[in-house]
Amino acid sequence: MTIELNLTTPALLFPAISLLLLAYTNRFLVLAQLIRQLNARENGNEIRAMVKAQISNLRNRLNLIRRMQFFGVLSFLLCTAAMFAVFLNQNIIGTSLFGLSLACLLYSLILSLYEIHISCQAIEIELTNIENKPVIDSQES
8 A cells, every 4th residue: 555645745734833833932931931030039059949849840841842842843854855755756755754754743742741741740849839838817917
């Protein structure tokens, strides 16, 4: 069984990959802003326990986003190469490149799911920090 690939098949992924890369870039920018805010609110040489707990999480998320972006861009490049191969009537090469493009996109999406999971863990750390703060009764003031 041979799969017949034409130029429009890989072209269908272009808008999806572009939007995905935009979403990844936004996640990176938000993460970078969060790191800068954490750095600015810590004074001198002392770092609060909550911030220490976040550092490992932030590093892990940063590495995941870097890999998500890498495989997203690689998927985009392979998709473009697949279109070029189909344009040159090299259907076997085009189909192979398109398959690799889909595999890279799938891996990028799996990494994205894992990064979302880790992001939720970071929010749990923040919630635990808020819960541990003393409660001030507003009627006593």
